[in-house]
Amino acid sequence: MMRTRPLKVALLGCGVVGSEVARIMTAHADDLTARIGAPAELAGIAVRRPDRVRAGIPRELITTDATALVKRGDIDVVVEVIGGIEPARTLITTAFQHGASVVSANKALLAEDGVTLHAAAEQHGADLYFEAAVAGAIPLVRPLRESLVGDKVNRVLGIVNGTTNFILDRMDTGGTGYSEALDEAMALGYAEADPTADVEGFDAAAKAAILAGIAFHTRVRLDDVHREGITEVTAGDMASARRMGRTVKLLAICERAEDGRSVTARVHPAMIPLDHPLASVREAYNAVFVEAEAAGRLMFYGPGAGGAPTASAVLGDLVAVCRNKLNGARGPGESAYSRLAVSPMGEVVTRYHVNLDVADKPGVLAQVAAVFNEHGVSIETVHQQVRDGGEASLVVVTHRASDAALTSTVDALRRLDTVRGVAGIMRVEGE
Template sequence: MRTLKVALLGCGVVGTEVARYLTLHQDDLTARIGAPVELVGIAVRRADRLRPGVPEELVGTDAAALVARGDLDVVIEAIGGIEPTDELIRSAIAHGASVVSANKALIAARGAALHLAAREAGVDLFYEAAVGGAIPLLRPLRESLAGDRVNRVLGIVNGTTNFILDKMDSTGDEYEVALKEATALGYAEADPTADVEGHDAAAKAAILAGLAFNTRVTADQVFVQGITGVSAADMASARAAGSVVKLLAICERGGDGESATVRVHPAMIPLDHPLASVRGADNAVLVEAEAAGRLMFHGPGAGGAPTASSVLGDLVTACRNRLAGTAGPGDTVYRALTVRPMAEVVTGRHVDLDVQDEPGVLAAVAAVLAEHGVSVDTLRQHRGPAGTSLVVVTHRAADAALTTAVEAVAALPQVRAVNSTMRVEGR
């Protein structure tokens, strides 16, 4: 029985958990795989850092030399980013190793080329941990639902933003206060830009759309709007409407069968929606398929141990394939759907207006909306010490028409200001 050799790139939060598990649970992994697994090297930027539970003798700084050894069975990539990670993974594949990655940015940007390289080399490229942390999600899309037709994927795929929005909803805090707490608790990075501006979720949405619709989608094709503009007033308005605000990744197959839309943005969803109860830093994804119907995947979406769980699941599969002398399912792209712009997406809109307290305001607003082909679902007026507010929730319409209609309403003499506007889903 030969020993399978594994190398690890990166030993941060996720990499450390992977290394610890490989060291502490070798016997279990051997039993599950059918052969011993040996961690033979760990490449890091700084070898002098303390890493409890990680064998110091395996740690080095020459990642390029490690992946080019030629005797590796699997390389686990937990570095992140695109360069030099892309080059290292290509080298590992070229030298005959299968690759397990947690890198959503790289897969979303260069997944096609990496899949091609893996197929030509006869090795595996797995990345379950790139989306949803511990949640088994990509493999069900790629394998369990391979005989079905997935029409929609809707989810919360970023734990940092869900924690912030959940905190704002439960306490009434403004965004800056909730972000500060998320940072203090370790849910947000020192530079949270990728999370709060929606870029992390956009990369994950591109991966989900590609697997769900068997088409090529890159992160730059995803419409992105982050949560930095969400206010405590937005959260209060959502509560008054029986809704909650979530940052959603939404992938939808077009009715024409030749197109799709992929977007990430904050949206109000009703409190009885399956995603409304997802709290804290959890992730959850709703998959809608023709035969299977609606499937819900929910669990820890980030963190060292949860993400390491997905990495190790991919490692076991890759190692079993090495022993069998085969490779698992690779790239499943066989369509070339057109990714339509956000302007053509059909959605609803929640609009909070500061208006004059005088007769005819409701009629004027409704008339302008109607001129732009937008009908009103609900109207709610509130008189307070600061003035009169009018909250309009529209029926679904093309996003471009909604934007134009809101701009026209803002120009009415009876409207002092548009306090906020937010998309509405799930109604």
């Protein structure tokens, strides 16, 4: 029989995502009731600016006292979409203390201090769901936490930030520079007024930390993730990639070491072949590959941001948590039993594209090749382009080598009199 008393939901934040959550809860109330087994009723919405007009939301639900709202005691589920570290962390742990489960979209907090949140949820017998924190509407957290929990995941690789994908796509297909592509992204609403979190890779790094932690059953914090953004990617990098049948994407890569004793997590621009499935991910879309021992290679694709897509993930979690409340059950908590070491970036092995400005005279190539050989980095191909004024461009693509070896190679190249400068270094993935 359906329970008559509604499950009471507190919403923290009513911006782009929060307003969509409230709208969908209202517009599809009957369907949600049928799917849950009881009504899910908005009991209060905590905001910072109560005077802002919010169409379709009763003013009596609005409050500026988020702490009082989560302490009420009759709240069954708290939905947190305010973002940031504080006051979100304190509000979530307070909600657990007062008997509520939590649905969060807060990637920054989960990557920075997920340990505290999971521990508080476990202590108070509550749920912590966070599908919306990683890839918007794309179901990714639940497949990793539940569908693939019986398998061994070895690698997670993908595009997890729509803003940077849009910018790089415009640079590739339109031939525009970084600044022009960023301006277009901001004009279309894909980039914030301050785009730092996206273009410098912080957003993607937080998502990589969360994904690595779930996939490898190991605690991975934001500080463990090597991070590089796209601000140094140039039109020249794009042109060079096209000449070699590649394109450039900002990738999040989480890998288990071959010996199984450690993992790595990194975010950086990389060249990938045009026939790689990720090369065709356009505009502000996201796509993630999961490689598991038994399941093989799985791809998840869809809109990774935006009010409605993110709200869809939040509502999916809300239904699951409400069902658990009705049944007196709990969903999966933190799984960190593996306790694998997180290796530094220097131990990562991949291929590299190195663009050098050199003097156009005999013996330069031999000098450059000798430096690569001296540091144990094998050269796969070399392309030279002569320019006016006695200068030349030398593009070297390497075989697989450690990041530490490549770094020492580049340091040595910079000390050569015949090398005018290192114009660009980019990793090569997907081959």
